[in-house]
Amino acid sequence: MNPEVRGRRLIFVGGSPRSGTTLVQNILDTHPEVFGGPEFDRTRDIIELRRKLHHSIERGRIDTYCSKEKVDAALAGMIEGFLLPAADRAGKRYLSEKTPWNVLVFSELLDLFGAARFLHVIRDPRAIFASMATVAEKAHRKGVTPPPYTEALDQAIERIRECAAAGEAARRMAPGRVLTIQYETLVTHPEAETRRLCDFLSLPWHPELLHPGQKKHAGEKTLDGVWYDRKDFYRDPDTSRIDRWREKLASEQVARINAAFAADPLFRGFGYDFTADARSAGDRITVPAEERDSHAQHGAEGAADRPKISVVLITCNSGKYVRESIESLLAQTLPFHEILICDDHSEDDTWEIISEYAGKYPGLIRAFHHERNLGIAKNLNFGFQRATGDLVTLVAGDDRFHPRKSELEWEALRARPEARVVYSNVRVIDEHSRPVSLWYDGKGPRPPSGDVFLPVCTKRFFPGNRGVFRNWMVYRSAFEEAGPFDESFDLFNDWDMAVRLAARFPIVYSGEVLVDYRRHGEGVHNWPARRRATDMAAAIHKNMPLITARRPDEVEEIARHLQDFLE
Structure with a gap:
């Protein structure tokens, strides 16, 4: 298959863990034409295999057996072979694969699937870490060891930065195929944002998208009571969690996160306030989506005082x-x-x-x-x-x-x-x-x-x-x-x-x-x-x-x- 048309039925969702990727996936799964299943988890492993195979081909060790083009065709076929039958069984035209870490391989997935679409979800880093900390607390109550980044603030900051940078790099590579979705905007203006999402995917808008919590989702099979329980999983967009970090985080933690992200052009472009007396992120979401997208892209790409x-x-x-x-x-x-x-x-x-x-x-x-x-x-x-x-x-x-x-x-x-x-x-x-x-x-x-x-x-x-x-x-x-x-x-x-x-x-x-x-x-x-x-x-x-x-x-x-x- 021509690489330019591969992946035309695929949507990849990614972003930092706890950024709102699950909400976006459930909204997509509510659409009559999209199946949003449980996390596949192994896309990064397949891309790592691709890297190794390409490396061996470049060294001349396995070019007797395959070329990069043949590897890409085989791996793309394997991914589609794993994912698309689930959409077919559900009678859906598109398959949305949401694993947060997908964002780290967006750039390579763009190469592999010339027709796929990608959604990068961002959220206030303070809210992300507050949510991560809650995950760690639940894990300990269940006798489970949580990932280090849910407890160690330095590691959390690094993961958030890494995911944001990878998503933004992919958007720059293919701006027409990567859409950045801001969690706070989505829950504050759900109709406008879901309409924008549908426009990006060339799908008709449906009112059901405003109520993903009212529909059963295949992703519930991975509920473990740590990352999500049924109550948290089945939620409609609402603003109650935008500023919950203010009650959850210690002042020292807030100060460290503010210092880490105060100059970040991507987050700054989306209007996040990292000053000591920061206003609510919800209060700042007042500009139209088109203007906000332009502001964010210019914030990440081209301030006049930026040096060469x-x-x-x-x-x-x-x-x-x-x-x-x-x-x-x-x-x-x-x-x-x-x-x-x-x-x-x-x-x-x-x-x-x-x-x-x-x-x-x-x-x-x-x-x-x-x-x-x-x-x-x-x-x-x-x-x-x-x-x-x-x-x-x-x-x-x-x-x-x-x-x-x-x-x-x-x-x-x-x-x-x-x-x-x-x-x-x-x-x-x-x-x-x-x-x-x-x-x-x-x-x-x-x-x-x-x-x-x-x-x-x-x-x-x-x-x-x-x-x-x-x-x-x-x-x-x-x-x-x-x-x-x-x-x-x-x-x-x-x-x-x-x-x-x-x-x-x-x-x-x-x-x-x-x-x-x-x-x-x-x-x-x-x-x-x-x-x-x-x-x-x-x-x-x-x-x-x-x-x-x-x-x-x-x-x-x-x-x-x-x-x-x-x-």
């Missing part, structure tokens, strides 16, 4: 991880002006993967492949010399950015106009993308801002970590003034650059965990100790004029710490 940010991605035999790295750049809530990918003569499938993405995003991704290995510093300079943005940031092919990295670092720079460089906290992950540790876990002194020359030289940015800030974002003019990466050594060129930047400019800390730094057996951190010591000694010697220009007490402290490090 370039990102330089360097790779060398990064095939295991480079997809994750590129996807993290594409998922930014403040989109990059350009993505420059500089491949340093990879001998695995890295370049094939890069070429695939460059073909998909020709106006965004600029890809370069070196015919010989240049080394880290030369490869970085190659990318920075070609950057055209007002600001530039950098990432290695085995690391990842948080979806709000560019946005929150830009906000930090705007709050400190004198600063020319911004950096963030770092989460260490392993080869399987599992979190290992944070560089700053809230214990000890907060990472510094302002004149950070002394912390740079003494490598005391993060308690217990002898590193300096990494994956920073810098004004391109400031980088040009500091000079290029030193190509005479590969290790510690990050420290050398940090010294030169800190000697010239104020630097600001964003206060957020925005970088995933991967530790694995093939990373440069595993290079021989002798080479690391040699490069560090060379970097120190080179920067002695900058070091000795400081106050005598600082020079003495720097000398003591550097000597300890070399020993």
